[in-house]
Amino acid sequence: MEQVLFRHNRPDRSVTFEEYCAEGGFDALKKALTAMTPDEVQQTVIDSGLRGRGGAGFPTGKKWSFVPRNLPGPRWLICNGDEMEPGTYKDRVLLEKNPFSLIEGVTLASYALGVRHAFIFLRRDYETAAANLQAGIDAAKKAGLLGERILGTEFSCDIDLHLSAGRYICGEETALINALEGKRPNPRQKPPFPAVKGLWGGPTVVNNVETLANVPAIIANGAAWFKGLARNPEGAGTKLFCVSGSVVNPVCIELPIGTPLREIIDQACGGLKPGKKFKACIPGGASTQFLSEAHLDVPMDFDPVVKVGSRLGSGAIIVFDEGHCLVEATLNLIKFFARESCGWCTPCREGLQFVKEILERIERGGGEERDLDLLRDHTRFLSYAFCAFAPGAMSPLDGLLANFEDEVREHITRKRCPLKG
Amino acid sequence: MISEQLKKSLQQRVETAITPREAAVDVMKELQRHYGWLTDEAVGEAGELLGLSPLQVEELATFYEKIYRRPVTGKLIQVCDSISCWSGCCDGIIEHLKKRLDVELGGSSADGKFTLVPCCCLGRCGDAPVMVIGETFYGNLTPEKVDQILEKER
Ligand SMILES: Cc1cc2nc3c(=O)[nH]c(=O)nc-3n(C[C@H](O)[C@H](O)[C@H](O)COP(=O)(O)O)c2cc1C
Ligand code: SF4
Ligand code: FES
Numbered sequence: 001m002e003q004v005l006f007r008h009n010r011p012d013r014s015v016t017f018e019e020y021c022a023e024g025g026f027d028a029l030k031k032a033l034t035a036m037t038p039d040e041v042q043q044t045v046i047d048s049g050l051r052g053r054g055g056a057g058f059p060t061g062k063k064w065s066f067v068p069r070n071l072p073g074p075r076w077l078i079c080n081g082d083e084m085e086p087g088t089y090k091d092r093v094l095l096e097k098n099p100f101s102l103i104e105g106v107t108l109a110s111y112a113l114g115v116r117h118a119f120i121f122l123r124r125d126y127e128t129a130a131a132n133l134q135a136g137i138d139a140a141k142k143a144g145l146l147g148e149r150i151l152g153t154e155f156s157c158d159i160d161l162h163l164s165a166g167r168y169i170c171g172e173e174t175a176l177i178n179a180l181e182g183k184r185p186n187p188r189q190k191p192p193f194p195a196v197k198g199l200w201g202g203p204t205v206v207n208n209v210e211t212l213a214n215v216p217a218i219i220a221n222g223a224a225w226f227k228g229l230a231r232n233p234e235g236a237g238t239k240l241f242c243v244s245g246s247v248v249n250p251v252c253i254e255l256p257i258g259t260p261l262r263e264i265i266d267q268a269c270g271g272l273k274p275g276k277k278f279k280a281c282i283p284g285g286a287s288t289q290f291l292s293e294a295h296l297d298v299p300m301d302f303d304p305v306v307k308v309g310s311r312l313g314s315g316a317i318i319v320f321d322e323g324h325c326l327v328e329a330t331l332n333l334i335k336f337f338a339r340e341s342c343g344w345c346t347p348c349r350e351g352l353q354f355v356k357e358i359l360e361r362i363e364r365g366g367g368e369e370r371d372l373d374l375l376r377d378h379t380r381f382l383s384y385a386f387c388a389f390a391p392g393a394m395s396p397l398d399g400l401l402a403n404f405e406d407e408v409r410e411h412i413t414r415k416r417c418p419l420k421g
Numbered sequence: 422m423i424s425e426q427l428k429k430s431l432q433q434r435v436e437t438a439i440t441p442r443e444a445a446v447d448v449m450k451e452l453q454r455h456y457g458w459l460t461d462e463a464v465g466e467a468g469e470l471l472g473l474s475p476l477q478v479e480e481l482a483t484f485y486e487k488i489y490r491r492p493v494t495g496k497l498i499q500v501c502d503s504i505s506c507w508s509g510c511c512d513g514i515i516e517h518l519k520k521r522l523d524v525e526l527g528g529s530s531a532d533g534k535f536t537l538v539p540c541c542c543l544g545r546c547g548d549a550p551v552m553v554i555g556e557t558f559y560g561n562l563t564p565e566k567v568d569q570i571l572e573k574e575r
Contacts, residue, residue, distance in 0.1 A: 084541060085542070087503075087504060088542070124486075125543050125544060125553070165449065165450060165485035165487045166485055166486035181442065181443060182471070182481070184480050184481055243547065244505035244508070244547050244549055245505055245549075250547035250548075286503070316546070318508065319508075324508060329504065332507045336503055336541065342484075
């Protein structure tokens with residue numbers, strides 16, 4: 001299986017700067033700076049079909065093209081390494097193994113966008129990744145691959161590392177911009193979108209770690225090569241999947257995008273733990289809908305997963321077995337979201353508390369038939385919230401009601417959790 | 422009170438920032454490292470360094486999960502209670518920790534050695550259930566393993 005992001009990985013340590021360079025690292029940057037215009041770099045990324053790996057799957061090159069070219073004043077690039085979506089740990093593994101693909105990718109993107117100063121925003125708790133990145137940035141700078149007049153060209157670029165203090169909403173791009181500015185990280189109104197008015201009022205592109213780490217290989221090998229890596233015809237590239245829950249071997253693995261879900265669980269992860277039977281999984285982190293056994297053949301790419309009623313999200317697959325109560329699992333997720341709500345708008349701040357109380361009641365055996373309608377109403381009401389956090393928070397509940405309504409109903413009719421004695 | 426040396430290094434951090442308040446999180450974290458938690462005194466000091474009012478610092482401090490505005494005694498134990506750890510039975514681990522340390526969540530043990538708090542996903546979901554003591558991560562926890570770790574960390 002061709003590895004792009006994990007190509008330079010060593011089994012038990014991080015790849016060194018020298019090793020990365022010896023294996024073709026920074027060749028893409030050299031190629032771009034000497035033989036390509038910024039527009040050509042952007043066009044290659046557009047042609048490659050690369051879609052954002054941060055959750056929404058927005059086409060990366062297209063996002064770059066929204067930045068107005070001839071505005072005076074600085075423009076900014078922010079790499080989003082907040083990664084606080086429960087179940088997700090791919091960016092951490094990537095950065096602990098190899099910080100250089102990201103550094104090269106950020107520099108290439110900065111070249112395409114005309115950015116002088118880029119930021120990498122990393123969550124608290126990723127100290128190893130942060131140390132790796134800082135050492136990598138320093139090494140690149142020393143080698144003339146970052147800083148003033150890179151490789152003797154007119155292009156200069158610096159990368160600043162920002163280590164957060166922990167809060168899930170900081171991953172939302174406008175909240176992230178407030179966080180970087182040192183303001184309270186509530187989300188901002190959109191529009192204006194960051195590409196037009198973002199960090200300190202300047203045009204700003206926000207991209208995920210994995211997204212940007214793909215850029216060097218795309219520039220080095222071309223758009224057609226990248227497209228050809230996918231398993232499904234409409235896909236492009238590989239994808240990092242990070243698995244957790246009831247599997248034998250919960251791995252973070254790079255596979256062609258579009259690899260069927262079943263294959264990831266059965267082959268890459270060795271199937272369910274001994275004696276356990278598959279019941280459900282979340283395909284893309286905490287803010288995606290539960291899928292059932294009936295969906296296991298879905299190709300893990302953006303559009304196919306939407307077609308079966310969920311989202312590829314961050315590629316964080318969480319597996320549940322027959323011993324897990326899905327009402328309780330949903331309650332756990334809702335508690336997370338209720339605690340993490342930034343409190344800015346009423347539907348999210350109040351609605352999540354209310355949903356939590358209803359689910360607690362059902363789990364305790366005190367639920368009524370009308371609670372199902374109340375829950376359903378809320379999956380709709382919360383889409384009127386100020387930012388995408390609240391609809392995301394409703395996704396597991398939505399999946400529960402769509403695919404596992406019988407289990408919820410059983411709680412209500414038997415007046416107890418069927419899985420608890 | 423912070424030392425002149427710490428004050429100088431924080432002033433330097435603020436000066437290299439694009440705008441002073443961009444350094445707010447770094448300054449709060451450094452002060453927290455110094456005091457163990459972000460004391461009222463630290464809030465005032467952060468404000469002076471950043472050119473913000475204490476209220477503006479408070480507004481930031483209370484937003485972040487890992488800035489503590491209440492005393493943290495001894496080593497901080499953060500135990501993940503998010504979904505992957507839940508699927509690996511973190512509830513049992515949390516109950517076990519509470520019993521062993523004889524504390525409620527948010528409390529400190531009587532010997533002053535540990536403070537126990539729940540936390541969001543630590544990004545180590547493949548090793549669920551997970552906790553972190555100080556800066557050290559521990560995964561695939563079982564009650565027996567927790568006992569050994571507490572013994573070692575004590
Ligand atoms: C509540 C919330 C949390 C988010 N957390 C992250 C995150 O941790 N990392 C990330 O890359 N994107 C996250 N996103 C998506 C970002 O807002 C943004 O779309 C993304 O970083 C864009 O990068 P991409 O186009 O490369 O995917 C989050 C969105 C929401 C609404
Ligand atoms: S939806 Fe939730 S997280 Fe988003 S602004 Fe409203 S309260 Fe904050
Ligand atoms: S859910 Fe516990 S570490 Fe991610």
